[in-house]
Amino acid sequence: MTDQEEEALNLIQSHRQGVLQSELWKLLDIDSRKCSRIVKRLIDAGLIERIEFRSDGIKTYLLRAKKRAIDPSVILAGTEILPCIGCDQECTPEECPQLLDWIYQLALEEYQE
């Protein structure tokens, strides 16, 4: 995937409701023909879907990511980051005290909700 395709995909994924193709090329600061080629490649790769859309009577397309970008907050319990991230210690998840602390935070967060 080229950098521009990756940038377009990131942009589409970050808009859960989708992005209009007529807006995408402006956001990417490229011309509409180039944008069409990028969109075609992303569709062909199965990464996005294209839905017909009318904006002010003009036909365009709504582009939506097929797989939504993950919500990074799943690595947090309160303000504590999951200790397994970036951990280089020998791993025994069943007995890891750092992981237990994180699960306590998770339970606390759950209880407070």
Place this chain on the structure above:
Amino acid sequence: MSSAADLLSDPAVNAYIHRLIGDDGIGLIERFPEEGEYSDEELAEKTGVNLNTVRHTLYTLYEKRLAEYRRLKNNETGWLTYLWHLRLDRVTDVIEEDIRDVLEHLDARLSYEERNDFYMCKNCGVIFTFTDAASWNFECPNCDEMLDHFDNELLATALRKRVQKIKESLGSD
């Protein structure tokens, strides 16, 4: 493309990058010029961050595909210069890859919490599985205090929900 400041304002992204590169590395990212590409020495000068820290941070970010370089060769001296720029726009993908890697640890811990009954010493705060507690006749091996049953249901439930949420968002369940 979102700026480094925008990305760092997300608490999870901030915590993730902080785990990778620490306070000094975050200092470099916050002061990294938005446009252009720079050598490590230029970056140290522009940001006021120690040169060794700049290098260490860039290599750490590079390993995670969050920084890239272009290599230039001086034809007269043969010296190589590496010009760096950040690719923090990839951070969500990188976090996702890390989560996929550690998910099996969370699954293993959840299974352990669900499978076992636990006992705890209220003096030492140490938790034992039923098997271990029974082998000590339900007395703490450190202080001889009788062990109490420890209800881990809240912990197991919280972990189960989070593992479920992760699997749903990864599309792997």
